[in-house]
Every structure is written in C-alpha cells, then in structure tokens.
Amino acid sequence: MMQSIEKVLFTEEQIAEKIKELGSQIAKDYAGKNPLIISVLRGSFIFMADLVRAIDIPCEVDFLSVSSYGSGTVSSGNIKMIQGLDGDIKGRHVIVVEDILDSGRTLSYLMETLRESGAASISLCTFLDKPERRVVPVHVDYCGFQVPDEFIVGYGLDYAQRFRNLPFVGILKPEVYSD
Ligand code: IMP
Ligand code: MG
Numbered sequence: 001m002m003q004s005i006e007k008v009l010f011t012e013e014q015i016a017e018k019i020k021e022l023g024s025q026i027a028k029d030y031a032g033k034n035p036l037i038i039s040v041l042r043g044s045f046i047f048m049a050d051l052v053r054a055i056d057i058p059c060e061v062d063f064l065s066v067s068s069y070g071s072g073t074v075s076s077g078n079i080k081m082i083q084g085l086d087g088d089i090k091g092r093h094v095i096v097v098e099d100i101l102d103s104g105r106t107l108s109y110l111m112e113t114l115r116e117s118g119a120a121s122i123s124l125c126t127f128l129d130k131p132e133r134r135v136v137p138v139h140v141d142y143c144g145f146q147v148p149d150e151f152i153v154g155y156g157l158d159y160a161q162r163f164r165n166l167p168f169v170g171i172l173k174p175e176v177y178s179d
Helices: 012-029 045-053 105-115 174-178
Strands: 005-010 036-041 060-067 080-083 093-101 121-129 142-146 169-172
Touching: 005 012, 012 045, 012 142, 036 045, 036 105, 045 093, 060 105, 093 105, 105 121, 169 174
Parallel strands: 036 060, 036 093, 093 121, 121 142
Antiparallel strands: 005 169, 060 080
16 A cells, blocks of 8 residues: 555654644543534544544544545535434534545535534534635634645545555555546
C-alpha cells in the first residue's frame, strides 16, 4: 500500500497526541451530560474507536451510515441515509463524529436531519477538515487537523473502499485514481 502514498501527512504518534487533546476537551465540555456520540460510517470508525477511549466520562455510542452516491474522489451532493440510528436522540447531547469535512454537503444534510429529531444539543467533531473545498457552510466544534486540497487516505479514509487500514494519514498518488 505504501507505494500508492505520495506523502505522509500525520503519523500514528501525531494522531494519538491530537486525539488525547480532543478527548480531554470533550470530556471537560460534556461532564455530567452523558453525551451520545454518533459515528458516521464507514470513514470515521477508526477515529471513533480511538476518540471514545480518550473521553474519560460516561457516554454512549451509536452509528449511522450515509452515502453521497458515486465512488471516485468527488462527492455528488446527493445524500442518502443508508442506516439510521438504533436509539432515540430526543433530549440527548449529541456529538457527531465524521472522518473528513470536504464540500460540507454530507454534514449539512446530516446535522439538519438530526436537529429535526429533537436533540438537546448537537456538535460536530471531525477528524480532518479540507476548508478550501467547502461549498456549504458547516459549523465545526472539534477538529483534528486541517488538510490541503488533495485526496487523503488512511486511518479510516478510503479510496474505492481501500486504504482504510493504513495506520497513518497520507496523500494518495494521483496516478492511483486517475487511471
Ligand atoms: P462532503 O459531503 O463533500 O463534505 O464529503 C464528505 C465525505 O466525502 C467524507 O465523509 C468522505 O467519505 C468523503 N471524502 C471527502 N474528501 C475525501 C478524501 O480526501 N479522502 C477520502 N474521502 C473523502
Ligand atoms: Mg465518509
């Protein structure tokens, strides 16, 4: 897999350090609130697993899945909820956990949908943010790292479902997705 990577952006150590910071900030902000932490599948599964273990207060987890139609490297803006939540979010303090914020289409749709379900509060924790690509504005409460406008893989992020298992975050060589 390594020969498909142009450049490593964040190493395992840098990621672990950042997650410790995010986890303790969230634990401080949500003390006594028993937050419901919702992972947006599939990209956020690794981040989610590490993040919740860095949050040292009682909390619960749930999962949902959205699809933005079409493979390739650009999201279509056509968002669909594939698998909804198991539990009710009414009155809950919700934290949505996402792998990467790109155009913002997925998250603006999702945050809007969750807001309509009567949560007491909703915040967003994204592992990566690619601000140059934003089309729809999205408010970010917690962010791991900002990344340049390149195609990123690893630590949960995929290209055509591959590379999620890389333990670091890197830029994919353009020749991997241009052929
Ligand atoms: P948005 O709706 O354009 O913000 O797209 C967000 C989704 O697109 C993310 O949840 C990812 O699944 C995917 N995505 C956007 N940029 C990248 C990238 O650089 N690498 C891998 N997936 C990405
Ligand atoms: Mg995703």
